[in-house]
Amino acid sequence: MSFNPLTLLFGDPSSDQVVPPKGNSAWLTGFASGAMAFIAVFALTLSLAVGRLADYWSLDLARTATVQIIAEGDSLSAQSDAALRVLRSTPGIESAEIIDKSEQLALLEPWLGSNLPAESLPIPQMIDVRLGEEGPDVDSLILRLKAEAPDASFDDHSTWRAPVLAASQRLRLMVALSLALTAMITVIIVVLSAHNALASNRGIIRTLRLLGARDSYIARAFVRRITMRATIGAVLGMGLAMLAVVSFPRQPEANGLLSGMSLSGADWVYPFLVPVLVGISAYAASRLAARYHLHTVT
Amino acid sequence: MISLKNAGFSYGTRAILKDVNQELAAGSFHFLTGPSGAGKTTLLKMCYLSLMPDSGAIEVLGQDVSRLSREQVTQMRRRIGVVHQDCQFLNHLTIRQNIALPLLVAGKNIEDYMDNLEDLLAWVDMSGRADAYPEEISGGERQRLALARAVIMDPDIIIADEPTGNVDWEMGQRILTLLVELNKMGKTILLATHDLNLIRSIKGRVPASVLRLKDGHLSLAGARL
Numbered sequence: 433m434s435f436n437p438l439t440l441l442f443g444d445p446s447s448d449q450v451v452p453p454k455g456n457s458a459w460l461t462g463f464a465s466g467a468m469a470f471i472a473v474f475a476l477t478l479s480l481a482v483g484r485l486a487d488y489w490s491l492d493l494a495r496t497a498t499v500q501i502i503a504e505g506d507s508l509s510a511q512s513d514a515a516l517r518v519l520r521s522t523p524g525i526e527s528a529e530i531i532d533k534s535e536q537l538a539l540l541e542p543w544l545g546s547n548l549p550a551e552s553l554p555i556p557q558m559i560d561v562r563l564g565e566e567g568p569d570v571d572s573l574i575l576r577l578k579a580e581a582p583d584a585s586f587d588d589h590s591t592w593r594a595p596v597l598a599a600s601q602r603l604r605l606m607v608a609l610s611l612a613l614t615a616m617i618t619v620i621i622v623v624l625s626a627h628n629a630l631a632s633n634r635g636i637i638r639t640l641r642l643l644g645a646r647d648s649y650i651a652r653a654f655v656r657r658i659t660m661r662a663t664i665g666a667v668l669g670m671g672l673a674m675l676a677v678v679s680f681p682r683q684p685e686a687n688g689l690l691s692g693m694s695l696s697g698a699d700w701v702y703p704f705l706v707p708v709l710v711g712i713s714a715y716a717a718s719r720l721a722a723r724y725h726l727h728t729v730t
Numbered sequence: 731m732i733s734l735k736n737a738g739f740s741y742g743t744r745a746i747l748k749d750v751n752q753e754l755a756a757g758s759f760h761f762l763t764g765p766s767g768a769g770k771t772t773l774l775k776m777c778y779l780s781l782m783p784d785s786g787a788i789e790v791l792g793q794d795v796s797r798l799s800r801e802q803v804t805q806m807r808r809r810i811g812v813v814h815q816d817c818q819f820l821n822h823l824t825i826r827q828n829i830a831l832p833l834l835v836a837g838k839n840i841e842d843y844m845d846n847l848e849d850l851l852a853w854v855d856m857s858g859r860a861d862a863y864p865e866e867i868s869g870g871e872r873q874r875l876a877l878a879r880a881v882i883m884d885p886d887i888i889i890a891d892e893p894t895g896n897v898d899w900e901m902g903q904r905i906l907t908l909l910v911e912l913n914k915m916g917k918t919i920l921l922a923t924h925d926l927n928l929i930r931s932i933k934g935r936v937p938a939s940v941l942r943l944k945d946g947h948l949s950l951a952g953a954r955l
Contacts, residue, residue: 449823449827449834450820450834450835452820452821452822453822635818636820638818639818639819639820639903640831640835641804641810642778642780642807642812642818643807643832643835643879644804644805644807644808644832644835644836644883645804645835646804646835647800649835649837654784670835729954
């Protein structure tokens with residue numbers, strides 16, 4: 433049995449004629465492929481959003497740290513100055529800036545509300561630290577901070593960044609697994625649909641063979657029809673999914689998972705790969721089914 | 731043209747054909763007759779390479795069919811025109827497209843055969859129905875359509891299985907006349923029928939022989955017509 437994949441692109445009107453235009457499996461193939469493409473595009477978008485979130489946690493926050501000083505009065509001021517001196521003189525640290533009280537109150541406002549009694553709140557002094565690419569020697573920095581500012585503690589966010597990163601990696605893995613399952617289900621549906629199409633057209637196959645048609649000719653006719661239906665379904669499914677993604681509420685300034693459910697730049701290429709992959713899978717699956725079916729039907 | 735040598739065929743343990751020996755010469759006309767269930771269709775299927783004998787051998791167009799590759803079987807089927815009682819058409823194609831189907835599956839350019847197609851449509855008296863669909867035509871028209879489709883590839887052999895089984899006497903005669911014309915053009919005809927009147931009606935038109943199939947054995951019945 434010989435196949436020329438180019439006939440799928442440029443068409444084979446002669447073989448196309450022999451397959452009835454409608455059949456039980458016609459809508460099934462298109463609808464199932466469309467639904468699978470819709471799910472796949474959504475999963476892809478989710479995967480990309482998770483990826484961006486993971487990048488944010490692993491890259492942006494990895495290059496920040498916080499020094500917290502819990503003290504009162506003159507001691508707080510003295511320790512803050514000392515800590516700043518230590519930080520600014522440490523190799524691997526780009527900058528160290530005190531977060532002033534009004535900024536801290538603004539950060540607390542979403543949780544504690546406005547009109548906070550700023551003076552009476554025991555708010556610790558925070559220092560925002562920007563790390564260089566290499567980063568500092570953390571152990572020696574902590575020792576120096578303890579010596580100069582005993583009430584200071586250094587936090588490079590690693591304790592809570594690690595589980596978030598692990599969770600995002602796990603989520604990406606699950607999305608990848610979902611995509612693989614979606615692809616597998618698509619292939620199974622196409623195979624079943626191809627078997628159904630071939631079985632329900634057994635009389636036509638018998639007639640074509642008696643008229644001198646090669647099995648490759650018969651198979652090509654069915655494979656092309658099924659592949660076209662699956663691809664058209666996948667294109668529609670992809671289109672609907674992209675519309676849904678575009679209409680998703682966006683907050684560019686936020687870095688949450690839901691607000692990141694969007695496509696940008698090169699990301700737009702990925703959804704277009706879905707119908708292509710569905711088409712290739714449908715071609716391979718229907719070809720396999722046709723080969724098996726025609727081989728077993730004498 | 732077709733040579734059966736001790737050919738046998740069984741469905742399970744039931745032997746349908748036993749040691750069938752017969753030579754069908756090129757350009758000959760044969761009726762195949764016998765009671766229902768005698769194995770006429772089975773014998774025809776073996777002649778048009780739809781079934782292979784369990785025992786013995788069949789040579790078609792000088793070749794032992796059991797030695798043919800799949801591709802060779804396909805090529806040989808294009809040289810045999812088959813007309814079934816229950817004509818099998820592609821109902822989503824028009825009459826013209828159905829007649830052209832053998833050309834289509836053989837990869838021929840239909841445009842090159844348009845004259846032949848129109849001639850064939852006129853020959854079977856269906857020029858006015860060329861754009862109709864198989865489900866829209868009568869039983870007699872379906873048989874003539876099947877005959878036109880069977881000869882579009884200019885085959886050497888025409889095998890017809892009860893082509894007049896579902897039509898009235900007049901239509902049966904029209905179909906027989908078409909087969910006689912094909913035989914006069916040199917085609918070998920093998921026609922299965924249990925209609926003795928149809929067989930008798932050929933007398934004097936072309937030389938024909940009657941093969942009778944009974945109890946799995948094939949024999950020449952009576953004198954040549």
